[in-house]
Amino acid sequence: MSRLSVRFLSSIEPLPYRWVLRPVIVVGTIVMLLADSTTPYVDLSTTAGWILWLAPYLPLLALLFGAVPGVAVWFASYAAIIVLGAPSSAFVGTIFSNVIVVALGTFLLPRRAAIGFACAIPVTMLGAFIRNPASGLALTLVGILALMSAAAGLSLNTFRSRHEQSAERVRDLEREQQRVREEERTRLAYELHDIVAHDVTVIAMQARRAEFVDDAEKTARILDGIGRAAQQTLLDLRSLVALLRDGHDEASVSGDPSNDVTDERDLSRATPSDGQTTSAVGLMHDLDGVIAALTQAGFAVALSVEGETSRIPTSVRHALRRTIRELGTNILKHADPANDVEVVLAVEGEHVTLGSTNSIASGLPVMSSRTGLEAMRARCEVFGGSVEATSEDGRWTTSMSIPLEGLSAVRR
Template sequence: MSAAWLAASIMAVWASGDVLAPRSLLSISLLLVALSVLWLSVSAAAVVGLAAGVFSVVMGSAALEQAMFLVLMAGICAYFSRPPVRWVFLAAAGVWSAWYASHLHEVSAQIFVFGSMIVLLLGAYALGTGARRLREKQEQDRRELEAAERRHRESLAAERRSLARDLHDVVAHDITVIAMQAEMARLGQDDALIRRTMRRVGESSRATLEDLGRIVTVLSGDDTGHEGGSERGHRLTVVDGLEKFRLELESLGIRTRTLLSGSWEGVSPAVERSVYRILQECCTNVIKYGARGADAACTLSAEMTAEGIELCVTNSLPAQQRDERDIPFSSEEGLRNIRKRASEFGGRVEAGVTSPGTWKTRVSNLGRT
């Protein structure tokens, strides 16, 4: 566009027969400088272009090329420049148009030239403004799309982390239960007891497969395939969890007591699922590291208080592990998962030996939603 304008300007000066006049050469030189500067800075090119226009009027060599350059610069400034620059240039170009028209002899010519320049300047400015707004709208849409994609990736990452914790809890808990039940069956002397234990092994295995199936369904993105197909479709409740974990612990010979108090209405499914998984992980630790035989005992408590949800799991420790330093934790992954789940809803976790031979895991101030 700039090359075409330059060619038209030279043709116009050539047609005027005054191309070799010093003032014409100087005017063209100034415009060439303005065009050169345009590649570096629109604001600088606007200043040089206005200077060339003023010089042309003063020297009496103002022609169509100067007027068209100002019209072109009005559109460029509207598109590229900041508000103060484009407003000042438009006003200065309007003043130049009035000054240029005032040097004409005929009043009608003055009115026509000034009116035409104002219309062209405003038209170019409007086109530049429209193009700039379209560009800004496209950039805003692109930023919003990138932000939405970033949020989507973060959501997927959070979902994957949640599923990884669920997978750990399901596998660690259910496989631990199955292993302990199988060991009891191996050591059992009573055929009836062995049959009951093996039946429980089968039930636990099927429950494990169902839990894993729910997680796989969520990973595949199909949570509507069948009834109870995903954890989102099959709600994990505190009531069900307390009963399930009590039966599992008692099947392993651990006397278990459950306590549930307060109104649990209004608790979001996400919170209740987190409470379920916290209780599940606590029970896994009870099975792994708790006492066996006549001394084995556990209490599962879930209470709704004014401050929030409070969970407490207390269990007896083996005789040789009366102190916290004696407990042979193979990994702290379970406790880390408990703390992570609790922190997502503002909860705090305390875990340790509260008295000789007793381990207590307490989660407090969990939010309802």
């Protein structure tokens, strides 16, 4: 069976209220057959008489199996009546079945097929008139009633089609709303991670350091760093809440500028929280700030910058800026300060690569949701890039590669 046939059959509606209509049709057909058998117009002594007696009601019985069998038998019955040269009474006897079969047929069939069926009715009546001109009045009456039934069926068909289309649009809208909600939840999770996780990680790492420091001056500096990181976290959270609540710019709710204490050695302040890196110089400043924060935390960091960073598009720099902070946070959480850390930013050919390599700390692992790595992959995939994170011989390597063409590479 062809795909078109399968599609056509699947679009046919089943008989409505079948458990009610089926008994009604069967009982009505039997009653009408018995009533017709007592009329003088029916001659059951011949084969033709039996055919003319049963033909008007066979479409009703076929309708019990679906609209297509009912319509097909309707045409076959009329063909038999026309060929046998039936009198006018035979056509009048089809009125009952015509009304039901035509109305239900045009209602249940797909719209185009239903219109074709309705258009075939006057053609069928014309053929019967050509075969038996004496039945013109009866055929006119039968044709008018059949067309009225077809009009009713087509009207219901149109109403049903529009209702189904409206229901489908509603389902599409619900699916789209669900998709948007999921995207918003994911984006919010990434934003919360970018804004909060870095600062909280700094607080946790500094608090751990404070446990093992006996020098009062160093302890004071650590506590000062914790306080500034906590303050920045609160400011960032207020900005995000205000942005979600009424769309105001973060700067309008960021608090008193005098309270925004800056220290480029602190990872929480290594990069601006507004997510904007507008130049290659700014990107390098972000990178230097993260390196300085790692150095302050006791890591020996080897930074390697290769190629022309000015070739990096603004949109890609924004993704790199977020990744720089994430790499710094992961190093703080999972790396061993006793071993070297390598950070590489390379612009080679048509790609820019940002990566880090560090030894894995042997102590208890810091709890991680892996949201940062997922966010890195999501940002990278937008530009057609890739992220790789591997572990080998006790060293963890994270590498992010993005085409310099950025979005244009994806749209091509």
